[in-house]
Amino acid sequence: MNTPMHVSRSLLCMLGVIFMLHATLSQASEHVLTLAPVSKNAYYAEGVSALGSPLNKNFISNAGVVIGPTGVIVIDALGSPALGKQLIAEIRTLTDKPIQFVIVTHYHADHIYGLQSFIDIGATIIAQETAKEYLSSDTAQLRLQASRTELAPWVNADTRLVSASMWISQDTRLSLSGLDVELIKMGPAHTPDDLAIYFPSEGVLFAGDLVFRGRIPYVGNADSLGWIKSLDKLLAREAQVIVPGHGPTSTSTKEDLQFTRDYLIFVRKAMEQAARDLDPFDEAYAATDWSRYEKIPLFRVANRMNAYNVYLSIQNE
Ligand SMILES: [Zn+2]
DSSP: OOHHHHHHHHHHHHHHHHHHHHHHHHHHHTSOOOOEESSSSEEEEOOOSSOOOTTTTTOOSOEEEEEOSSOEEEEOOOSSHHHHHHHHHHHHHHOOSOEEEEEOSOOOHHHHTTHHHHHTTTOEEEEETTHHHHHTSHHHHHHHHHHHHHTTTTSOTTOOOOOOSEEEOSOEEEEETTEEEEEEEOOSSSSTTOEEEEETTTTEEEEETTOOOSSOOOOTTOOHHHHHHHHHHHHTTOOSEEEESSSOOBSOHHHHHHHHHHHHHHHHHHHHHHHHHTOOHHHHHHHSOOTTTTTSTTHHHHHHHHHHHHHHHHHTO
């Protein structure tokens, strides 16, 4: 007697679960990789603002594409080999010129796991020299091992760390694919091996993870002093557009560079005395008037940790 009722109930329940799963999956796959123009010859693909997961294929960072007279230059390779391939396919809808170079802004997982797809098509990888240390470190291997589990199947046993074949040790001006390119040595800042890439003819600056807009920056265990100095170098470029490592592009370039720079200076000033005198961090943090930054997104999540990292970094100077 009660069977049909139960069957239909559990069937409904199952249908509900399937529907929800489908909704979640299609929501995740809604974020399609597309190349949006930022200048005459430059484009970028914007990742989702989230932590890397199998649902988003680790598509959480941006990549840039600049089409020169004789070839294509790519900035960062995205967070999995499959995304690297997708980026190549998108480039192919714009041009059939050879993809000659990939310039890495820094060796963080979400920016580099797509590199092997570009090696497969014969591109030359360019990065800042300090990355050699990271590439031969246990940290890099452990990170990759963890990603093979956390980001499966997008990052798996076939995913490998790809070294550059052209290393940059100082600010360098090159002609690549018929374009004038400035490679600006930024690290140690956000990472030891940060590199910013400026295309003077396009007025476009690819800044990696060194510029944050509309949110409290993520400092991590960065070199705050090095970061401030490197932002000064970028301010001198007068770029028209900044493509950051995450999030939308900026045309208010001065303001955004200045915002990140001012924030770092403010946190350093707040922490400096206590860090040098070995006074407790908690007291220095509580004694600081943070009202200038309190209303900015991610203040609650990031500010205290940022201040603590800066406090530690000053002690290491
Ligand atoms: Zn990043």
